[in-house]
Amino acid sequence: MASYTDRLHEQIRARQTSALVGLDPRWNLLPDEIRAAAEAAGGTTSEIHARAFQSFCCELIDIVAPVVSCVKPQVAFFEQLGPAGILAVQHVIRYARRQGLIVIADAKRGDIGSTAEAYADAWLAGEDPDRAPFAADALTVNAYLGTDTLAPFVQAACERKAGLYILVRTSNPGAAAFQDRVTDSQKLFEGVADVVEALNTENWPDADYGSVGAVVGATWPEELQQLRQRMPHTPLLVPGYGSQGGTAADVAGAFDGSGLGGVINSSRGINFAHRKEPFATEFGEARWRDAVVAATQQMIEDLRSHTPAIS
Amino acid sequence: MASYTDRLHEQIRARQTSALVGLDPRWNLLPDEIRAAAEAAGGTTSEIHARAFQSFCCELIDIVAPVVSCVKPQVAFFEQLGPAGILAVQHVIRYARRQGLIVIADAKRGDIGSTAEAYADAWLAGEDPDRAPFAADALTVNAYLGTDTLAPFVQAACERKAGLYILVRTSNPGAAAFQDRVTDSQKLFEGVADVVEALNTENWPDADYGSVGAVVGATWPEELQQLRQRMPHTPLLVPGYGSQGGTAADVAGAFDGSGLGGVINSSRGINFAHRKEPFATEFGEARWRDAVVAATQQMIEDLRSHTPAIS
Numbered sequence: 001m002a003s004y005t006d007r008l009h010e011q012i013r014a015r016q017t018s019a020l021v022g023l024d025p026r027w028n029l030l031p032d033e034i035r036a037a038a039e040a041a042g043g044t045t046s047e048i049h050a051r052a053f054q055s056f057c058c059e060l061i062d063i064v065a066p067v068v069s070c071v072k073p074q075v076a077f078f079e080q081l082g083p084a085g086i087l088a089v090q091h092v093i094r095y096a097r098r099q100g101l102i103v104i105a106d107a108k109r110g111d112i113g114s115t116a117e118a119y120a121d122a123w124l125a126g127e128d129p130d131r132a133p134f135a136a137d138a139l140t141v142n143a144y145l146g147t148d149t150l151a152p153f154v155q156a157a158c159e160r161k162a163g164l165y166i167l168v169r170t171s172n173p174g175a176a177a178f179q180d181r182v183t184d185s186q187k188l189f190e191g192v193a194d195v196v197e198a199l200n201t202e203n204w205p206d207a208d209y210g211s212v213g214a215v216v217g218a219t220w221p222e223e224l225q226q227l228r229q230r231m232p233h234t235p236l237l238v239p240g241y242g243s244q245g246g247t248a249a250d251v252a253g254a255f256d257g258s259g260l261g262g263v264i265n266s267s268r269g270i271n272f273a274h275r276k277e278p279f280a281t282e283f284g285e286a287r288w289r290d291a292v293v294a295a296t297q298q299m300i301e302d303l304r305s306h307t308p309a310i311s
Numbered sequence: 312m313a314s315y316t317d318r319l320h321e322q323i324r325a326r327q328t329s330a331l332v333g334l335d336p337r338w339n340l341l342p343d344e345i346r347a348a349a350e351a352a353g354g355t356t357s358e359i360h361a362r363a364f365q366s367f368c369c370e371l372i373d374i375v376a377p378v379v380s381c382v383k384p385q386v387a388f389f390e391q392l393g394p395a396g397i398l399a400v401q402h403v404i405r406y407a408r409r410q411g412l413i414v415i416a417d418a419k420r421g422d423i424g425s426t427a428e429a430y431a432d433a434w435l436a437g438e439d440p441d442r443a444p445f446a447a448d449a450l451t452v453n454a455y456l457g458t459d460t461l462a463p464f465v466q467a468a469c470e471r472k473a474g475l476y477i478l479v480r481t482s483n484p485g486a487a488a489f490q491d492r493v494t495d496s497q498k499l500f501e502g503v504a505d506v507v508e509a510l511n512t513e514n515w516p517d518a519d520y521g522s523v524g525a526v527v528g529a530t531w532p533e534e535l536q537q538l539r540q541r542m543p544h545t546p547l548l549v550p551g552y553g554s555q556g557g558t559a560a561d562v563a564g565a566f567d568g569s570g571l572g573g574v575i576n577s578s579r580g581i582n583f584a585h586r587k588e589p590f591a592t593e594f595g596e597a598r599w600r601d602a603v604v605a606a607t608q609q610m611i612e613d614l615r616s617h618t619p620a621i622s
Contacts, residue, residue, distance in 0.1 A: 114337070145478065146489060191489065
């Protein structure tokens, strides 16, 4: 019976990459042809945008599924469109899974007791896509409310072979405001990290890695390296590569000696590759699909050159 | 041009109560007649549950709208049902506003940059219900990611005369795990409180209260009293009264001398009043509506006896 992280690592070994493609659809950045097709089918503005988001994300999935291990839909951009957007993200998640991808729902949920349970039931399908309405393999979770509020998520992760990624050290410029506050010479994010690591050693005692991951931004390479050491049984989700400024060298610290233990996310840099150089000149908007292929390939090669080989 | 808190306080003065009714529908706890009616209309399990949640919440709204100031739908319970549940919560929010209630969406969202903006656009309608797909007056927000991640929410609150309630000291037993960590003799939640208070004095410099509220649990009466002093311009949202063990005396510290500055939430104690004494015996399940009326009235009177008069 394979845990979430077992499934993830199997996929990473098969594809020989820990690249994770974020699905961050933004109406204003979509290729014209996607917007025009969605508009031609009519409906309300939300319905049109949701249709465009869905077709764009499914095309992205088709392009990247053969070469990467997982995708990470950003739920906020779908939620912004109301129920039409929610239907779209539901479809996108299922579509990605049918294409063989691991799906990490980036929803940053978190609440207490039975409410946390409800969020877990909404998003954590784990191994069986029919187990939850939003059929994700894993979910990002905010732990500010306390250790007890993680319990329902962890229980769901154990039972369903699902994964969690707890926010530890986020990639934004202001991440330090609360996360870096020092108590007894330990920063808050280090305290959260210790809780996460303990959840893994307690619940998956015989595994190299448990299934309670940690979100650690690529924009803080030193912290990333320290956290990999501090949480040897914790899989990492590393945002901030690419558009946010993190490089492949910056994320090298996320991995163990076998090149495992981390997934590296790029969203805008791949989704909208046709808008930035060198792809804008090479392909232009009309060939946005080729730009996605090239940007994904560039990321995979960049990671291969700067991080340990996967074995 | 009235801010969110101006609108809230006007409503509180008109109703002479700061009681807030949480809308926390749970299938297993619903009155049989609600479940039977939803089942009779057919559809998938999610559709049936969503229909029951919607009709139950709209009935609750009809009952409480004449006597309380605001309602707080717990989004997780709707999200658990997938898109059908999301449609239901959208309807419930709009229905509550049409009945003249202030609506606080309890979704505990939080993310960075443009993603935070997307959540604000999803939930923060503010004064104009047509401004967002989920037409809430206010939203609960998790600030773990940092002060910069609050900016898009605060901007939306200013522009739309919407409200925020930032998680400061939550009501769960394990709230202390991270929130009580001490840095330079200041607890983390006190640091968050200071950030929240500063947002109010900066953005609403001439008002008694700004519109960036704080969530502080009734289960921690000492902290509640301290936080009221520490955040004199911050409206409080106080969960944990009733089923979680907080009493009216415990929440008295939330208010200023005019009986303003706080709203006190009760969810299960009112939603499922027919299941607990004395209402179970007095009314039973068949008269669940009368139990809701009685429990709401009891809460209002309880608050009136133990908290400052509203003026």
